[in-house]
Amino acid sequence: MEFPTDLLFSILDFLLDDRISLCRCCLVNREFNCAASIFLYSEVVLNIRPSVIAFSPSNTAAPPRSRYERFCDVLLASAILPANAPHVKILRVKGYPDSLSETLLPAVRQFKNLHTVQITPDQSRDGLFVPILDELVKDRPSLVNLNINAACMDEISAPIVKKLVGLRALGLEGPNRTILQILPDWLDRLNHLKELHLTRNCGSITPGVLRSLIPLLANITAFSWGLSYSITDDDLFSFLGQLPSLKQAKLRHYLQYKSPGPSDPMKRLRSLTICHDASDDEEFVDKLCDWTLRAVTESPIEIIHFCCDEYPINSEAPRCFDRLVEHLAQFNVSTLRVLDLNGWLIGDSSISLLAHTCFRLEELVMAVDPDGLAAFKTVLPTMKNLHTAALHVCTDEHVLCIVSAEDTAEIMQLNGTLRRLTVNEWKIEGSWVSQDDQVVFVVRHSSENASEEAPEIQVRSRSQLGLQAPAMNAIIEEEEEEDD
Ligand SMILES: *[C@@H]1O[C@H](CO)[C@@H](O)[C@H](O)[C@H]1NC(C)=O
Ligand SMILES: *[C@@H]1O[C@H](CO)[C@@H](O)[C@H](O)[C@H]1NC(C)=O
Ligand SMILES: *[C@@H]1O[C@H](CO)[C@@H](O)[C@H](O)[C@H]1NC(C)=O
Ligand SMILES: *[C@@H]1O[C@H](CO)[C@@H](O)[C@H](O)[C@H]1NC(C)=O
Ligand SMILES: CC(=O)N[C@H]1CO[C@H](CO)[C@@H](O)[C@@H]1O
Numbered sequence: 001m002e003f004p005t006d007l008l009f010s011i012l013d014f015l016l017d018d019r020i021s022l023c024r025c026c027l028v029n030r031e032f033n034c035a036a037s038i039f040l041y042s043e044v045v046l047n048i049r050p051s052v053i054a055f056s057p058s059n060t061a062a063p064p065r066s067r068y069e070r071f072c073d074v075l076l077a078s079a080i081l082p083a084n085a086p087h088v089k090i091l092r093v094k095g096y097p098d099s100l101s102e103t104l105l106p107a108v109r110q111f112k113n114l115h116t117v118q119i120t121p122d123q124s125r126d127g128l129f130v131p132i133l134d135e136l137v138k139d140r141p142s143l144v145n146l147n148i149n150a151a152c153m154d155e156i157s158a159p160i161v162k163k164l165v166g167l168r169a170l171g172l173e174g175p176n177r178t179i180l181q182i183l184p185d186w187l188d189r190l191n192h193l194k195e196l197h198l199t200r201n202c203g204s205i206t207p208g209v210l211r212s213l214i215p216l217l218a219n220i221t222a223f224s225w226g227l228s229y230s231i232t233d234d235d236l237f238s239f240l241g242q243l244p245s246l247k248q249a250k251l252r253h254y255l256q257y258k259s260p261g262p263s264d265p266m267k268r269l270r271s272l273t274i275c276h277d278a279s280d281d282e283e284f285v286d287k288l289c290d291w292t293l294r295a296v297t298e299s300p301i302e303i304i305h306f307c308c309d310e311y312p313i314n315s316e317a318p319r320c321f322d323r324l325v326e327h328l329a330q331f332n333v334s335t336l337r338v339l340d341l342n343g344w345l346i347g348d349s350s351i352s353l354l355a356h357t358c359f360r361l362e363e364l365v366m367a368v369d370p371d372g373l374a375a376f377k378t379v380l381p382t383m384k385n386l387h388t389a390a391l392h393v394c395t396d397e398h399v400l401c402i403v404s405a406e407d408t409a410e411i412m413q414l415n416g417t418l419r420r421l422t423v424n425e426w427k428i429e430g431s432w433v434s435q436d437d438q439v440v441f442v443v444r445h446s447s448e449n450a451s452e453e454a455p456e457i458q459v460r461s462r463s464q465l466g467l468q469a470p471a472m473n474a475i476i477e478e479e480e481e482e483d484d
Pocket of ligand 5: 380381382414417
C-alpha cells in the first residue's frame, strides 16, 4: 500500500534532529528515500579537527574521531552527490581548518540552494575562506542567513562578503574594525535585512559607530548585542529605543554604576534574552533587575529569558527577582507568555502572584525554595495555559527537600495543560495515549532520543484524581510571529 506523501513529510519533519532515524527511513523504499533525503541532507556540519595535534606534543597520532564525527564525514561525502547536493540548505563550518580539505570547496560549488551559511571556526589563518566566499557570492539568490567570525573579517575576505546583499539575517561574531569599516556601506545595500546579530566581543564598537548604524537599521526586527565595555547602558538603550521595528533583542549585561539617563522605550519589543555574569551579590542582582525593567518598560513583552551558566543554589540567594515579578504582574499581565528566570530564585508570594495575574503564561522556569514548591503545587491547577515548567528547588542545610520522579509526576497530574515538567534532575513528559480501549494520561522520563521509549512513571490514574481527558486543543502551541 502506498503511504500518503503529505503525511510522510509531516512525520519526517519531526525527525529533523534525529539523523540516525532519517538514515533508516532512507532505506525503507524509493519513495521514503526521496522524502527522507530532503531532511537528512538539509544541514551539513563540518567540524574540522586540527591535522597536527598542537595541544599534546607527546601524542603524534590524531585521536580517533567520535561516532558522530565519522557520521558527519560520511554525510558530507554523500551530500556532494548530484542527487543530494540540491537538498543542502544549511552549511556550518567549525573547528580548526588549516586547509580547505579537498572536500569543502567542491562541496560548496555543488550546494546551490544554501540558505544559511555559518563560518565560525575556532581558529583559522587570514584569507583561508576566500575561495569559499568567492563561490558563495556568485549567483546564490537563496542565501539569506550568514554568520561569520574573524575567519572572514580580514582585509581580503571582508570586501568579498560585502557582495552578499540579499541577506535577511547577518551575524558577526566579534566584529573587528576591518568589518565595521565596511558595515555601514554594506547595511545600506542590505535592503531585506531583518536581523543583525553582533555577538561576543563587540569591544571595537564605539558609541559613535553604534549611533551611525541607527538610520540603517529602521527595518531590523531582531538584534543581538555582545559585550563592549566602551558602550554604557545609556548608549545601548538609547540606540535600541531608536530602532522602530525592533521586536526581539538578545543583550549582554554587564554591571554599571552610573544612574540611568533618559532613553526611548522599545515600544514593540516582544522577546528579550538577557545574558549576564554569575553572581550572588545583592547589589549585582538588584541592578540586573533594574536593567531588565528598563528594557521592558512600555513594551508589549511576551517572552523573557535569562541566561547564565551558574546560579546561587541555596535558598539564601538574593530575592530581588520578586520585584521584577511584581512589576510584570502589575503592568504586563496580558502579554507575558514565557518567563524563564533560569536559576533565579523567587518566593512563594511571587509564584501565587504570577498564577493569579499572568493568565497567558505558557512557560515558566525558576528556582524556588521548599515553600515556593508548595505554592507552585497549590496554584498550578489555576494556570490554564501553562504547558512547560522547570523548577530548581533550592535547599539549605536546615531544610532538605528531596523530590522524587514520582513526586514530579504527581505535580504534572495536578492540571491538564502541563506537558513538560522539570524538577531538579527529573525531566518528565506527559501525554494522553490510547491504552486498552481507553484514553489515559501517561507520564514518562523525557528522552533526547526520539527513537527510544523512556520508561513510564507510575502515578495514581487521573480518573482517581477525578480528571477528564482534555479537548485536543488544550495545548497552546507557540506560533511563529507574523510580521506586521
Ligand atoms: C580583523 O580580524 C582579521 C582576522 O583575524 C585580521 O586579519 C584583521 O587585521 C583584523 N582587523 C583589525 C583592524 O584588527
Ligand atoms: C526598509 O524597508 C523598506 C521597504 O522594504 C525600504 O523601502 C527601505 O529602504 C528600508 N529601509 C532601510 C533603512 O533599509
Ligand atoms: C505593558 O504592555 C503594554 C502592551 O500590552 C504596553 O502598552 C505597556 O506600556 C506595558 N507596560 C509596562 C509598564 O511595561
Ligand atoms: C541517546 O543515544 C545515544 C547513542 O545512541 C546514547 O549515547 C545517549 O546516552 C542517549 N541519550 C539519552 C538521553 O538516552
Ligand atoms: C484538564 C484539566 O484537568 N483541567 C483542570 C485544571 O485545574 C482546574 C482547577 O482545579 C480544573 O477545573 C480543570 O478541570
